[in-house]
Amino acid sequence: MKQTKKPFILGIGGTTSPSSSTEVALAISLQAAEAAGAETELFGSDRLMALPHYRSDPAGLNQTGKDLVELVRRADGFLISSPGYHGTISGLVKNAIDYIEETSTDDRVYLDGLPIGLIVTAYGWQAVGSTLAALRSIVHALRGWPTPLGVGINASGGIFSQGICTDESVNDQLKMVAQQVMLRAEAR
Template structure:
């Protein structure tokens, strides 16, 4: 009996803190993907901060940048998670997404055909909505397939602590976005 390959789901996002609501939400979603049978990897705060500003010069990529590009190339699906800063995604997350440009001459260009789950945390609903729209637009421009559900979280109430989300409805949404990425990844 032939064993099927586990889908590889890359979690990309966070802030400068590994305990931020953005990275905790991403971790919860990735854990749901793992529970559904995925191999997962989190590219979070420590590695985001180790990325130099993206420039389209492969000689200028440090090892962290090369690792990120290799993970994107390997991914069967991606879950992106960004804080909403001043009505849009953070510079830290945008810089990491810019590294996808390194795949522009690959057989699978950019995120072509990949399911992409989206998570946004912000301290207010306005920033949640505009940041989620910005992420969707970026994913479309990179030829990815945003999942029907994008998780928008108003984190101003302090619902995340000790790696746990205290709001059952948000927890369910984080799991659902992972399930949607997995469903599409398994059918690719």
């Protein structure tokens, strides 16, 4: 019997706080991917803050940057979660995405052909929409495939607390975006 490899799904995102709605939403989605049979890893707030500003000089990468690049190379799919800051993605998340440039000369350039699920949290719908559009544009530029569902969450109502989301429709969307990533990752 042929042994199949579990897809590896990398979650990148959060804010400076591991208990932020952005990181909690990402963790919920990664748990759904794991329940569907994936191996997962969360590259969240602690590691995002340990990344220096990206510069295209491999000698300038610290260990956290090198680890991120290796995780990107290993990934069969991604979940990316950003807060909507002033109508677009946060600098912290964008900096991590910039490290994908280190794969520009790999056999698989950037995110070529990989499924990418997108999650945005913001304290208002306008920032949710524009941030989700910005993330989709970035994923396209990196040759990735954004999933049909992008999860936009207006977190102003306090639906995230102590690592859980109290809104079942949002939980369902977070699970669905993970399932869409998994379907495409397994098909590859």
